[in-house]
Amino acid sequence: MKAYIFPGQGAQFSGMGKDLYEASPQAKLLFEQANEILGFRITDIMFAGSEEELKQTKVTQPAIFLHSVVLASVASSFEPQMVAGHSLGEFSALVAAKALSFEDGLKLVAQRAFFMQKxxxxxPSTMAAVLGLDDEVVEKICKEVSESGEVVVAANYNCTGQLVISGSFKGIELAGEQLKAAGAKRVLPLQVGGAFHSPLMKPAEEELAKAIQSTHFRTPVCPIYQNVSAKPFTEPEKIKANLITQLTAPVRWTQSIQNMIADGATSFIECGPGKVLQGLVKKINKEAEVSSLEY
Incomplete structure (x- = not known):
């Protein structure tokens, strides 16, 4: 079975989507529609913007979403039997699987970015990648630091031996010291705007909940394995609830890939900028076939 996977924040690069825009009239139409919906020419930043411009949450999230969704729309080979998206990528996956319209998906992503930025x-908070420790050890240290009054939680279960933590600057610093003492190969601070997928995103979750509840969702053409539980869903109301919880809950990417393989996935096709997810899939299961979606 073919599984299509959609990247999240961090996959952006200057020039992203330009080849699509120039090669396909349908892609050009969708990109221009996006410029109108957003009220600014995001394509100008995507195609020729600086790294700093692309790093702004209000730009990054819609840009990655657009690249992924437009690619899926114009690729003749796109016939998903299951989908999953990493954090923001879950919205791209839902539009590609026809649970959400292009316009509604883009509006939700733009609102999500705005609420998260706020x-x-x-x-003020941050995230860090922890390399070379078992998940249980990272979870235990995060719990101990949190009990001291600082916020720090396991946020992204990316692959075996790579777990991203999220929280207050002090919480990340304290946890980092203890994680290194416990044998972590590295604790790498991430260049992000704040503590995504942590309790510090609660205000954004509450605002996003209203936007999601008032948006029409359809039954997707195939199951979507959602971040919060790593399990497949097709029922619109459950998909909505999981999307809302996602902002403060961890991204269970390792478990999602393992569950997709258990349910019959034999090849994983990354749909969007970069190849980050292909690398993670290979670390989770080196037998899995990985590739990028071509248009």
């Missing part, structure tokens, strides 16, 4: 400004 939450980051209200609670």
């Amino acid at each position: 939450a980051c400004e209200a609670n």
